[in-house]
């Protein structure tokens with residue numbers, strides 16, 4: 001099936017709710033998804049599976065040609081490779097590197113391109129604006145544009161909607177715009193998109209929110225929560241990420257009192273969380289990924305208001321790699337070893353377990369700090385190709401070589417709690433100490449220092 005935009009409008013249609021939903025799942029409203037990355041490709045595949053009429057758009061020709069071949073360039077997502085193969089084979093999912101062309105034929109435009117920070121830690125919306133400009137070239141009366149990319153509150157109402165009107169020549173009331181955040185985690189994208197959590201929708205006007213809620217009601221098996229407007233929906237996404245960053249910062253700050261109090265802080269957190277209104281998160285080596293560390297800046301950059309808790313939490317988490325490094329230095333020193341003479345192995349460079357993603361990963365900072373102190377740093381990861389990691393000041397070590405080389409290391413730092421590390425024989429590190437930043441090392445007879453629990 002090739003996408004041909006029907007005369008029938010999606011926004012401000014005169015059809016009843018159910019009739020609109022039935023037409024949507026029958027493919028009456030061609031869908032264009034802009035951004036076929038870790039989140040965009042699963043989303044496009046789910047829309048294709050539902051409607052049979054989706055064009056995925058990406059500016060990376062390798063991504064487009066892979067999808068055109070029925071292959072998923074996104075790995076580590078259960079069910080995605082099969083769904084991409086199936087939906088491209090039956091024509092439900094097409095891929096193109098022509099955003100404006102895709103926009104001309106679509107009725108529903110879904111934007112899920114990267115929203116990152118620039119070098120001054122201000123939001124970088126260049127990808128979003130490029131996608132919006134391409135959509136504007138093909139926008140028509142009766143279309144609906146949905147932003148799923150996480151954006152600073154106010155962006156959809158004050159930037160996206162006016163830019164679409166200005167560049168398309170349409171009046172604001174002729175098309176709809178909504179913000180419907182992606183609340184999905186890598187490694188479980190299809191499950192999350194299909195309904196692990198309620199889907200939040202917020203429109204720049206009531207009709208945009210109404211239509212978005214009807215469409216997503218067909219996508220998710222969970223409920224659709226109407227936020228009331230686009231800016232509130234943007235705040236929902238950014239606030240839940242900030243909540244997580246602040247909560248992790250609390251756990252990390254509490255972990256620093258382990259030694260002075262001679263207490264097992266992680267045990268105290270575990271017991272404190274036995275009551276329903278306490279949910280202290282887990283201490284760790286720092287907060288990585290291209291989401292949680294960014295979202296506080298999406299808020300602080302939008303307001304002049306002083307936000308000390310949010311900013312301090314960010315700095316607490318950013319200080320954790322240095323805390324881990326100083327713990328390694330101190331533990332080596334306790335054994336009469338100078339860090340400059342030490343061989344140190346980092347277990348895990350991904351920002352969290354099970355994902356092939358190293359953006360803002362704590363391991364890179366720990367490697368940099370230890371290297372600066374003169375240590376010989378090695379790094380290994382069962383999921384990430386360590387040799388491909390940019391700016392990692394560590395020598396790659398193959399996962400299979402860990403145990404045979406273990407005796408040479410003076411310290412081994414468990415940075416990422418990959419499942420593969422559950423079966424490591426830590427006693428093979430007979431001349432070393434273990435620094436466990438994730439509280440997962442068990443049954444080791446050699447000395448272990450656990451962030452949050454202290455020495456054992």
Ligand SMILES: NC(=O)C1=CN([C@@H]2O[C@H](COP(=O)(O)OP(=O)(O)OC[C@H]3O[C@@H](n4cnc5c(N)ncnc54)[C@H](O)[C@@H]3O)[C@@H](O)[C@H]2O)C=CC1
Nearest residue numbers: 035037038039058059060113115127130131149150182184
């Ligand atoms: N990765 C995650 O765990 C989650 C990410 N998000 C949000 O989803 C958005 C996308 O993130 P990811 O999928 O992880 O990014 P990604 O980096 O994995 O993929 C982005 C894709 O968009 C393409 N792209 C860039 N500019 C484009 C344009 N102008 N037109 C079309 N395609 C373009 C890139 O070539 C790339 O293939 C971000 O706003 C992020 O905050 C939300 C929830 C979870």
Ligand SMILES: CC(=O)N[C@@H]1[C@@H](OP(=O)(O)OP(=O)(O)OC[C@H]2O[C@@H](n3ccc(=O)[nH]c3=O)[C@H](O)[C@@H]2O)O[C@H](C(=O)O)[C@@H](O)[C@@H]1O
Nearest residue numbers: 183184185240244248281282284287288289291292351352
């Ligand atoms: C509020 C929330 O849980 N957001 C999720 C988050 O997913 P993300 O892949 O960033 O993983 P994450 O579990 O938040 O971890 C982020 C970082 O924080 C660390 N981390 C996480 C939880 C914790 O208790 N302690 C801790 O140190 C992780 O190791 C990692 O380095 O961010 C995603 C996003 O918005 O991109 C979002 O869709 C996911 O649902």
